Amino acid sequence: MASIDNTVPRIPAATWRRIETFVRDAVTVAAPQTSYSAEVLLWAAGQYVAWCVDTQLWPLEAEVIWSRQAIDLYVTDVRQDLAEGTRRNYRARLMRISEVLLPEEHGDAMTALGRKTTAAPYDSAEMGRYRQWAGSQLTPLKRYRAMLMLILCAGAGLRAVEIRDLDRADIEQLDEGFVVRVRGDRAREVPILAVWDEWMRAALEQAPETGRVWGKPNRSRENALLSSFTQYTVGSAPRGDRLRATWLVTHLSDRTPIKELFRAAGFVKFEHLGRLLQHVPDLSPDLSVPALRGEASR
Structure with a gap:
């Protein structure tokens, strides 16, 4: 796996020194069990883990970093700067690592990408x-x-x-x-x-x-x-x-x-x-017409 040894993601050097062993170990284990190359996984994993430790201040613990919830947060809420197709690719790569390292994490559907969503209220x-x-x-x-x-x-x-x-x-x-x-x-x-x-x-x-x-x-x-x-x-x-x-x-x-x-x-x-x-009840006609005419009581 010589290619991965020569690959360094575009993140601050100090951060990479801190997370390099953690990231390389994860990619080395996961890559043979995925359809992605080790280089591709390392690029995605390096940027993601850098965010986990520098922005979120999370510890370098597999059950924290590779949790589905953490990856979903990163892809759906943080990387809004990326096109939807790119975000899908990021999540697919990170999720394959998670599936290998934390198989018990997977089962439920993830947050849908490809359209803007708004949380629905509870009744x-x-x-x-x-x-x-x-x-x-x-x-x-x-x-x-x-x-x-x-x-x-x-x-x-x-x-x-x-x-x-x-x-x-x-x-x-x-x-x-x-x-x-x-x-x-x-x-x-x-x-x-x-x-x-x-x-x-x-x-x-x-x-x-x-x-x-x-x-x-x-x-x-x-x-x-x-x-x-x-x-x-x-x-x-x-x-x-x-x-x-x-x-x-x-x-x-x-x-x-x-x-x-x-x-x-x-x-x-x-x-x-x-x-x-769409979750707000409609006014009855006897109330909506006066409201739209500016005649509703205030």
């Missing part, structure tokens, strides 16, 4: 099951975090990274209800939907008095806070992006002013509005 029956899911977890900490996930995603539309960084002092109870203060690049205040007030009070009774409400995240997958939590829970778990979509559709159905929804969601632009509107 009321599904949300009822997820409330039961949260209460059925086997430890107090998992029940508490499952509650937080539902409250902050479905009740306030927060993203995983925003939950990760949320401090106990950022949640305040006002006369009107609970408000969450989100810090960072998308700083804002978000009122929690009233339906989650009782759960928020119960969760705060278990929350630390100071510091992050979530507690210490999984260091190896800190940027995948919710998925790294739910993979170790019992029962069918919700997805954070679909819970956030549920929050958005709840507000769209309640005719929340769009400018206020933009602000609360931390949007600069709302690219997927049209796809979410």
